[in-house]
Amino acid sequence: MINSLIPDILFGFTGLISIINPVGVAFVFLDRAESLSSVERTALARRVAINSFFVLLVAFFVGTPILHFFGISMEALRIGGGLAVAVSGWKMLNAPDRRPDEAAVQQLSADDVKSKAFFPLTMPLTTGPGTIATAIALNANRTHKLSEFVMSAVASVSISVLVMFAIYLTYSRAEVFARYLGVDGTKVALRVSAFLLLCIGVQIILTGVSEFLAPLAGVRGAN
Template identity: 75%
Template sequence: MIGGLVSEILFGFTGLISIINPFAIAFVFLDRTETLTVEERAALAKRVSINAFFVLIVVFFVGTPVLHFFGISIEALRIGGGLAVAVSAWNMLNAPETRTDVTTAKPVDPDHATSKAFFPLTMPLTTGPGTIATAIALNANRTHKLSEFLLSSIASVAISVLVVLVIYFTYSRSAYIAHFLGKEGTKVALRVSAFLLLCIGVQIMLTGFSEFLAPLAGNTPAP
């Protein structure tokens, strides 16, 4: 029982971390919070992590019923969320070069950055459609048997805690990573991260379209 629980936690954790990829998104987070001090950035990272925790908990436990209630399919979730991610990444790729050195940034308007703690920093940049779809898939086979439901619930909470700890650690220390890379290295990392985020958004959309069109293609009569 314990071995199965640990295995489920590790499987879910690695799956979500690979989708979220907080190490790459940390540079996106740094770009969006370049006007904050280290302390303010750490506080914002904490808020984003807390938001991400509650998003994961909600998705784990009520994600599927909520989608069914509003008549939203996984395909629509992927297409809409992927579009939001792609648009955000495209704006970052085409943003003009900032004159502010993100490794020594001074606070200019911290309220403007902190107002974005949930959108877009938590959703869709951190816990986007890929994360939601993965979390729903992890609990797709959850049974109503009490013992199995409790174990699955414990695994869901443990996975969420581990994921948000990694998010907080990487986001709150993004400036240190940038300082290690240097000014030019950070600019390159920001652009590469934005491009990868754009590719992720497009891939999520393509997955949604392919899943939506697959049944239609299967029902098409042969010529």
């Protein structure tokens, strides 16, 4: 059982990190925090990473009961969350490039930074519906046997910690990535990231719709 702990952690971490795509979202993060200083941006990255850690813990341990309590299906979570991601990606994709003087006018206060740390930077841009659905699915078959429950809990916490550090290290160094790419390269990377964000949102919606329609197609086929 212990021998399977590390493979479970690696499997969960790679699955979640591929969905979160912190390198791509880092340019989105940099755009949203463009007017902040390096220290403020690092603090914001830390807050987003910590928020993501707790979002994952909630999804791992109480995600399924919460959905059942509110009568929300996994399909509804995917469709609604995917729509939020797609809309955010669409707005960024069509946003005009800002000039330096415009960026200066849009300086964010400390209160603004705190208010944006959870929404939209943590949810849905970082730990969106795809991430939450994946975390819930990873523990969907969690057993009530004490030893297996403890091992599963250890794996869940370890995965959340690894994802948190990956998000922090990537977001806090987004400015370094942009410096290597230059102004034009950063604009291109931002547009590409926005387009990928739009595609991810659409894909999440399509997955939710297909999962919703699959039982209906089965019923019609049986008739």
